[in-house]
Amino acid sequence: MSQGPNERGILVGCIQKGQSLADLLESLDELALLLQASGGLAVGRVVQTSSQLDGATYVSLGKVDEIRWQIEAERASLVVFDDELSPAQARNLENMLQVKVLDRTQLILDIFAQRAQSKEGKLQVELAQLNYLLPRLTGLGTELSRLGGGIGTRGPGETRLETDRRRIRRRIAHLRRALDQVRGRRSLQRRSRRRGLLPTVALIGYTNSGKSTLLNRLTGADVFVEDQPFATLDPTVRRAVLPDNRRILLVDTVGFIRKLPHQLVAAFRATLEEVVEADVLVHVIDAARADWEKQCMAVVQVLEELGAGFHPLLTVFNKVDLLSPDQRARLRNGHPDAVLISARHGWGIPELLDAVGRLLPEPTVVAAFHLPYDRGDLVGYLHDRGQVLEEHYTNQGIHMKVIMPRILANRLAEYMVAGD
Numbered sequence: 001m002s003q004g005p006n007e008r009g010i011l012v013g014c015i016q017k018g019q020s021l022a023d024l025l026e027s028l029d030e031l032a033l034l035l036q037a038s039g040g041l042a043v044g045r046v047v048q049t050s051s052q053l054d055g056a057t058y059v060s061l062g063k064v065d066e067i068r069w070q071i072e073a074e075r076a077s078l079v080v081f082d083d084e085l086s087p088a089q090a091r092n093l094e095n096m097l098q099v100k101v102l103d104r105t106q107l108i109l110d111i112f113a114q115r116a117q118s119k120e121g122k123l124q125v126e127l128a129q130l131n132y133l134l135p136r137l138t139g140l141g142t143e144l145s146r147l148g149g150g151i152g153t154r155g156p157g158e159t160r161l162e163t164d165r166r167r168i169r170r171r172i173a174h175l176r177r178a179l180d181q182v183r184g185r186r187s188l189q190r191r192s193r194r195r196g197l198l199p200t201v202a203l204i205g206y207t208n209s210g211k212s213t214l215l216n217r218l219t220g221a222d223v224f225v226e227d228q229p230f231a232t233l234d235p236t237v238r239r240a241v242l243p244d245n246r247r248i249l250l251v252d253t254v255g256f257i258r259k260l261p262h263q264l265v266a267a268f269r270a271t272l273e274e275v276v277e278a279d280v281l282v283h284v285i286d287a288a289r290a291d292w293e294k295q296c297m298a299v300v301q302v303l304e305e306l307g308a309g310f311h312p313l314l315t316v317f318n319k320v321d322l323l324s325p326d327q328r329a330r331l332r333n334g335h336p337d338a339v340l341i342s343a344r345h346g347w348g349i350p351e352l353l354d355a356v357g358r359l360l361p362e363p364t365v366v367a368a369f370h371l372p373y374d375r376g377d378l379v380g381y382l383h384d385r386g387q388v389l390e391e392h393y394t395n396q397g398i399h400m401k402v403i404m405p406r407i408l409a410n411r412l413a414e415y416m417v418a419g420d
């Protein structure tokens, strides 16, 4: 089977409503990187700027001719569309072009299929792939077998092509059950971590922004770092210590991307629960990219989709070693609440940790106090700063039991008595 390294692909993009040509070209640059990450090579581009789309082929018939011409000129074996194709469109295009036709979603799924390491990650990707393929199955299977394997056919791949829908449905049901089991175990693990009462900080951000580099820098971990999208798929959890000696758990997560396929957001929901359940999110931005603002918006959108839009969030501009002093000053002035760092060189790390510490919820304790009557002033203070559970006036003094921030309780250590 032609598992081509450097399978040669033609990229196709259409200007969407409200999109500029520059936006589209950026999106195609990213598509080229995705193709590269899945083992292929972008050898040509076709861009449709007019709105004369054809329902049956997505692009106009004139553009289909142009794609065919480029396939021949560049000896391409693959066409990748930047937008999601309907099952019928993919089928029509494949029949007309006689090469494999993929869309961005399938390409991302393919990369995920190659990279997933954990059992859960593998199950999630296969489930997402099958769910994506199921409606696209009629006839397509035989077409694809004829057109060979490689990009877009990995993962459940070859066996899928020969199976019928019924068997795929059975497989989907099986995957769901297996995932439920794995997830049950994971949430148990998470809960036992919770019991350790360590606050959790999740590193999130666009793919390739430097999250894993930062995790390694902060914890001395050795997480896989690479200049390519989706180096990280499975969340990694490590301990770290803040300057005030508070211990935290740091979670490295899968990177976000524009047009992140819904199937994947859904499939990775369990993994991304690490994000949703985190106490603080650290949004790592690649400040050296001209389009960091757009990447930022894509991240915020996914966060909202996950229901984590209102989490305490620290914005971190990474890779500032690649910026000029002027550019750095502009970022700093424009975003006074953000922290500028270079994960690679270790710049700005103490500031980052301080800022994280300020966002963490204050740990609270239940403390019991015995106050002599000459410190009656503290009664009001405890009512102000904590939630008073008990208050008794005795011959020896005032007994109080209060839920309050640990740091304040410690200041009154001389009046503290062993709680019950």
Ligand SMILES: Nc1nc2c(ncn2[C@@H]2O[C@H](COP(=O)(O)OP(=O)(O)OP(=O)(O)O)[C@@H](O)[C@H]2O)c(=O)[nH]1
Pocket (backbone or CB within 6 Å): 205, 206, 207, 208, 209, 210, 211, 212, 213, 214, 224, 225, 226, 227, 228, 229, 230, 231, 232, 233, 253, 254, 255, 256, 318, 319, 320, 321, 322, 341, 342, 343, 344, 345
């Ligand atoms: N110049 C520079 N490069 C950096 C810095 N931080 C990370 N990089 C590089 O950026 C690339 C991506 O880094 P990763 O840490 O893998 O990024 P990530 O956000 O974990 O990426 P995914 O896991 O793919 O989402 C690597 O080539 C890093 O060496 C930095 O501060 N400065």
Ligand SMILES: [Mg+2]
Pocket (backbone or CB within 6 Å): 211, 212, 213, 224, 225, 231, 232, 252, 253
């Ligand atoms: Mg990573």
